[in-house]
Amino acid sequence: MTSASPTLGILGGGQLAQMLALAALPLGVQVVVLEPDPQAPARLCAEHIRAPYTDPAGLSRLAACDAVTLEFENVPVEALAALEGRVPVRPGGTLLARSKHRVREKEALRAAGARTAPFVPVEQGTDLEGALEQVGGRGILKTSELGYDGKGQARVSGAAELRQAWEALGRVPCVLEGLVPFEREVSLAVARNVAGEVAFGPLVENTHRAGILRTCVSPSGAPEGTGDRAREVAHAVAGAWGLEGLLTLEFFQLPGGELLVNEVAPRVHNSGHLTQDGGGVSQFEAQVRAVLGWPLSDWAPLHPTAMVNVVGTVDGRGPDWTAVDALPGARRHLYHKAPRPGRKLGHVNLVAPDVGTLRDRLVRLEALIP
Known part of the structure; x- marks a missing residue:
């Protein structure tokens, strides 16, 4: 640890920052977020600096932290430039600039040996x-x-x-x-600390609805060996890009088992939320550890686990929470955000003793969430 009571700064104060803060607190880490939204979800569990991302005073507060990370990639590059040389920013500005621009991202993925569409x-x-x-x-x-x-x-x-x-x-x-004829979409996260130590999250199978992630399942239904190939690609990208922090790769798995990288996020990702439950370390703790330079280990649920996103609907209908709470293995995570059509309001994780039971419960859970 860098100090007796480390402080982690986060650019952004949304639900990912909220969950990063909730993972950091039991580790003895205090969290400071710079976020202009007065209703930022992370304000409930972290010190909230309500100011623009480029605010000099707010950036000075982050610069006083042990390290700074980010919860989304659309942070102004000026903010990272202002922090450069004052505090470790993980992932750094070069990686952020690459991952926030789809053409540069795909060119860099290919340069690292990954395949894309x-x-x-x-x-x-x-x-x-x-x-x-x-x-x-x-x-x-x-x-x-x-x-x-x-x-x-x-x-x-x-x-x-x-x-x-x-x-x-x-x-x-x-x-x-x-367009590529893929069989399924899967994702996998990789964390790397300043010492070059690397660890991986689980291979997760994802489904989407109206362009928004709907469900995630671990273990995935991908063919044997897919997870090993995904790790090889993630390891290569993390090394080539000089990752310090956590990176999530989304893949298309083709009928022959080949993997194409679809997108990359330099942070925790919606598909990794299921790691909060089912035992084991969560993706949020993994990012905290990687950013602070702490030792890393692979993280994955110890039991079959799934997630369903809770998204705002046009007619304002919400989940049947009484029935959700009564479903064995279900655990809700809400973001304290005002409802709006298409807005992510929370998610429900589901844990079961075996894959068959998980699939059955997932069908029931989906029926309870519009």
Whole structure:
């Protein structure tokens, strides 16, 4: 440990910062978050500096911490530049700049030896000509920056659709990704500390609804050996990128078992929330440990575990909490956020003694959550 009572600074104060703080507290670590939102979820369990991310006084408070991390990648690069040389920032600005820009991210993934879907950068209108043919005739146009949870993207299958999508996205820099025939989506997190020690989270199988993560299951249903291949890719990326902290990789698993990296997040990830329950270390504790330079070990639930996201609905309907709480193995985690359609409001983790029981309970749980 860096001190008798370490302090961890976090850029961002949303639900990920809240859960990072909740994991840090039992370790004797105090948490400070810099977040402009007065209703930031992390305010309930951490010191909350209500100020812009580039606020000099707020950044000075973070600079007084033992280390600083981030809960999302859309932090202004100016904020990290202001902290450089004053306090360890993990992951650092170079890695953040790479992971927040989809084209740079994919180029860096390939340079590290990872495979991705075919892609073409679209910086201006002339880049649209022949782009679809280069990625196989059908694809997804995504903004290079800022898009998440299905926002900032559109499926296209013709030249006219492609141009319309680019216009609708505001003619901003984009990447056109080819559609790939994947069997399942899986994710895996890797943590690496300043000493170069590496540890991994579980291989998690993910399903989406309306572009937003709906369910996660561990262990995944991927073929034998998939987890080992995912670790090899994650280890290579973590080393090539000089990771200090935690990184989550989302993969497409193809019918033959091959893995393509879809996206990378330089932080804890929604798909890793199930590590809070089922025994074992959580992804949040893993990030805290990696950022502070503490010893690392692999983390994964000790029992079959699943997660279902709770998302705001158009009609305002919420889960049947009485029935959810009565379901064996269910445990809710709410973020104290005002309901809004499409907004992540919480999640429910589900633990069972075996995979079959977990799958049965997951069907019941999904029926209780709109």
